[in-house]
Amino acid sequence: MNLKLRFAAVCLLLSTLVYGQTQSQDSLMLRNLYDLALLNGQSYQWLEHLSNQIGGRLSGSAEAEAAVKYTEMELKALGLDSVWLQPVMVPKWVRGAKETAYFETAGNKTELQICALGGSVATPASGTSAQVVEVQSLDALAALGKEAIAGKIVFYNRPMQAELINTFAAYGGCVDQRYAGAMEAGKYGAVGVIVRSMNLRLDDYPHTGSMSYGDLKDDQRIPAAAVSTLGAEALSKALQKDPNLKLSFTQSCQSFPDVQSYNVIGQITGSEFPDKYFVVGGHLDSWDTGDGSHDDGAGCVQSMEVLRLLQKANYKPKHSLRVVLFMNEENGLRGGRAYAEMAQKNKETHVFALESDAGGFSPRGFSFDSDAVNYQQVMSWKTLFEPYMVHAFTKGGSGADIGPLKTDGIVLAGLRPDSQRYFDYHHAPNDTFDAINKRELELGAAAMASLVYLFDKYGIK
């Protein structure tokens, strides 16, 4: 019947039975952490402030600095053993006025939604206008060569592969167009680059992201922008009809000298092994067109929540547990590098680091960059996570910011939420607070706290 009562009643019965059973200390602790997250969680309110009151937090911006002050204040309010800022010099790139783009064919003008890629140079004030060469890859570009490319705008239009279940794999399969597209096209004398947004949906949001000119000389550095997937489809279709159509775009982005910024760090000092460090973190900076709710406001507030949940559960970590909100993941990774350098300089032995930087969606599991022994240990905890629908414990990458901490003796881990919707929002104007589901965010924080608890209790092997 419409109540779906039959299924719901069975679920309720099962839940009650599970509650009623005598449970191990670990499963009771996980249940407690989840209860605390779901019934009195703090992560959603913190993210509301970061997203709605502060907004996009591009490195070097006033918003990034406001986010440093806000999260430092909130961590201090938790009564951790210490809270401090680690100075980091970060690049400062500014988008400038809203970009414009259009193409003209048979007297018709079609506007496109674009945004400059992070780190790109501007067009001349009057814009860049040229014919377009559409390619599907950097190899295809090289095959065309200088004669076909010089003086043209190169349009990279290889879409993400929809058949890949893990959307990060689809992203990895075409992001070279965005990262290296201008560098390669510049070598052949192109005057600009337009890249199809890394988005599996057809919509009209352009997705920004970082790019590099490598060692190119200044006069080979050409402006690069992302176009929405709908725009890419329209442009490609128009090019089939009229290969000589002209595309024009303007952007006024600009790079400035590095500025001072900070990683925000809070610590609960370990009761047994104060000189061995656990890190849980996300990155505080974001791109500027949205408010960075999924990338990576979610990971920051979940990481803060891990420490709060363990406190509320009256769990005293054996190892020193740090939350680190890294600055400048998006366009430089300066925060992640600076943190690892500091750790090395201070001879702080880091044994575990967990990053959340894949969106605030329903957690499906964790990926581990670790030795076999510790991976085996994780696998022995699988049943503890099953009641929470966290199933996938895989080998693989962890997180960009904690990558520089890698040594033989450390377990690096990444929270792996459901990836289906991530690239709908990634680096796009719609990565905003309304795209966050409170429960999904909280479940991620609880899963992270559970993993930290287990590794802290049983130790790194």
Place this chain on the structure above:
Amino acid sequence: MNLKLRFAAVCLLLSTLVYGQTQSQDSLMLRNLYDLALLNGQSYQWLEHLSNQIGGRLSGSAEAEAAVKYTEMELKALGLDSVWLQPVMVPKWVRGAKETAYFETAGNKTELQICALGGSVATPASGTSAQVVEVQSLDALAALGKEAIAGKIVFYNRPMQAELINTFAAYGGCVDQRYAGAMEAGKYGAVGVIVRSMNLRLDDYPHTGSMSYGDLKDDQRIPAAAVSTLGAEALSKALQKDPNLKLSFTQSCQSFPDVQSYNVIGQITGSEFPDKYFVVGGHLDSWDTGDGSHDDGAGCVQSMEVLRLLQKANYKPKHSLRVVLFMNEENGLRGGRAYAEMAQKNKETHVFALESDAGGFSPRGFSFDSDAVNYQQVMSWKTLFEPYMVHAFTKGGSGADIGPLKTDGIVLAGLRPDSQRYFDYHHAPNDTFDAINKRELELGAAAMASLVYLFDKYGIK
């Protein structure tokens, strides 16, 4: 770095390796079904039509009949062996004008977002106005008794339990307020009932759903409405300050005699066991305040897609495979009952039935109402589903519409998508097409087709 390239590259490498391995016939078939669903799926376009071109499909409405015609036409276009309509008489309840509600305290008037529960009677044209008794349960109501209740509006305000990971369990834990609230309050002489919406979020959407008056006489049948969760919070807070405040609401809903409608059925006749039947289905009717995209347009188009995917994969089912789009799940289950009666009358042996009626979200697994042998068989297929992130194979309910088919010899199954967001939309005005993610919908259809393929190939034990 911001590219998340390290993780993405590892994912891509792993995907490539998996592709490259020699795979079993079953894993190749699953891969093919997923490719077909994700690269050239039809479900999203069908749902776009059902949701945006037709809209909410309340039993007995013109929209429900339009949906019957549309899906019959689309199934015929697939070139199935047969497509037909099974006549079903269904209740006809009409909401009428938009409901209104407000409470007054200390001269201030606060409006509330409400909607009539399905099957409720109307208020008098001038509305129902009375003092309010807030209770948390039917038991609490009974404890108060007639003296406290007579002449009052009963306000049921027990929220869903946020700590339950499966939100259907949380729903099952408080839906008695909605289903039986008016029946019980009517016995004590209440003049109306307001029920907190079955929604885990705080927002301003009222969530409708079915209710029953049981055997109450006409003069004890009182109007019942759902109030948004924000409205419930506001009303509860106001009652704490002023227990004598007056609540007023109007609704003009009406019940009519039963009308003719239909289940829509399509069949591929089995190549080996044409007299043994598999069913895959969802319900075509929906509530009327949204467009029923998640509940249960998604389940309908996924079920249609199962047959299309198997066709495109050139798989000829051994058993006769039917898609059944059931009418009237929401307020009567007439379609599910009529289908089971027809099967019995025609001595059609049904051995497998799968329903999708839990939203078009990322599939997490299936629940099974079956014997131990067949459940064991399913567990042997678990590794086939792991590359698709389908992990949870549980015992439990299946689906309301296929429930009447239950015999000792049948395997009943339900698709279990991620449940975190379902009750954000369930029976609410925001259950609309924009809440559907194309990939999540398609992944559900592919998972269903995979399960049908395996059970058809290996048989019911």
